[in-house]
Amino acid sequence: MTQPAPPTFTLAALAEQLGAKLVGDGTRRMTGLATLRDAGPDQIAFLANLSYLKDLTSTRAGAVLLHPEHAGECPVDHLELDNPYLGFAQLSRLFDPFLARPTGGIHPSAVVAEDARVGERVEIGPQAVIESGVELGDEVVVGAGCVVGSRSRIGAGSRLHPNVTVCHGVVIGERAILHSGCVIGGDGFGFAHDGGRWHKIAQLGGVVMGDDVEVGSCSSIDRGALDDTVIGNDVKIDSQVQIAHNVRIGDHSALAGCVGIAGSTQVGRNCMLGGGVGLSGHLTICDGVQVTGMSLVTNSIHEPGIYSSGTGAMQNAQWRKNAVRFKQLDDIARRLARLEKRDQEG
Known part of the structure; x- marks a missing residue:
């Protein structure tokens, strides 16, 4: 190999x-x-x-x-x-x-379940584990130390770099690239509170990824609670990105490093999220939206365009003064409204 x-x-x-x-x-x-x-x-x-x-x-x-x-x-x-x-x-x-096209071969130390279906010219590296019911398409490469969980399917031409974890029941399309340390299909963050302690909600859905998807190192895409988490075709996901359960991301979108998307949010096609962007849960982001780095999105976006939030870096003394003024904005706005009303009445 x-x-x-x-x-x-x-x-x-x-x-x-x-x-x-x-x-x-x-x-x-x-x-x-x-x-x-x-x-x-x-x-x-x-x-x-x-x-x-x-x-x-x-x-x-x-x-x-x-x-x-x-x-x-x-x-x-x-x-x-x-x-x-x-x-x-x-x-x-x-x-x-x-x-280069793989030539095929399974390392002697790899563990491959007897009922796994392995395509032509598949490479499986040292200490990799392929569990029961897995399907690997032609020319798939599974790097050293990877785990592909039971009943998962990986499409032809996909490549898993060393130490990737694909959990059970995950579907990955063709020509995917998964970088080291990423986890596809881990449990979503779902718990119910009874007033005293947390009770885990079993995550019964999976993850479905389209063709030509790339996921960077140490990124996590959680499985759905009931329905699947869905990643469209040609989506590019940078390193250290967190995608929560039941998120849907449309075709051809790109997410830069350290983006965090909370559960059940839908991101449209051809969207771009800059580094460190955070999306709250249960939002809808329409097609063609670009969110600049370190922005926090707490409401749905229904019109395409470029969106930003937060303030740029400045000297600390100036920032401290501005932070005080931020707290005064509501009072200033109310006073301005009263003055405008008085002016109109006068």
């Missing part, structure tokens, strides 16, 4: 792969990617952020991926593409040795 060394590509092959216009020697071979500043003659660099335009004229890269408007400033061979950052994303997958 050793991964092969990354392949090399000619510029002509890369241009064809990207649908880019090649200017230069198509037979030149590239062995990897690097920044404009650090790339060598056998590496390809890219220019997507104009902050790095200053590095273009002095680059030693073998070639540069860039927008056509900057081609005249490039001193080396180049590939012209309208969206060079998207092109960079595509190239990064070509040069990543860990994305």
Whole structure:
């Protein structure tokens, strides 16, 4: 199960792969990617952020991926593409040795239930556990120390990095990427209080994830209490994210690190939640909403757009003064309303 060394590509092959216009020697071979500043003659660099335009004229890269408007400033061979950052994303997958197609194989120390259904070219690493009734699609990779709970299904081409836990009855689509330490299908935080102590509510639902989902390291997606927690297609979830029971996230949404979503909240399609965003429970966030980092959302959002809350950092002395004024806002608003009413009556 050793991964092969990354392949090399000619510029002509890369241009064809990207649908880019090649200017230069198509037979030149590239062995990897690097920044404009650090790339060598056998590496390809890219220019997507104009902050790095200053590095273009002095680059030693073998070639540069860039927008056509900057081609005249490039001193080396180049590939012209309208969206060079998207092109960079595509190239990064070509040069990543860990994305090579698995050759298959089960490590002798892995424990695989007799009734588990294992597809073609599946790799199962050391000390991994595949429980009863599990289904693994073709070319699934299960890293060292992973646990796949009973009756779970993992779609073709998905990859579990070492020490991922997929609990019982979880459904994961095709081409998913689960990073180390994430837990899919742990119990939701459900308890009833009798006035003296807490009583656990059994979490009877599961987790259903669509195709092309990525979950970062040490993130948790809880199973539903009755219905399933549902993650749509092409959803991207960063590290240390908490998604509570019965949350639903629409297709193509992205959640940055340390986002927390409370139970039964629904997030629409094509939404973006910045780092540290918190969503209260039982809310509805419509399609096309962007919430900026560290914002707290306590009410449903029914119109697409960009939303923010909180205050930016400032010197502590100024913040302390403002904090006092925050407490006075309600009184100030009432006094202003009385003055406006008196003015209108006068």
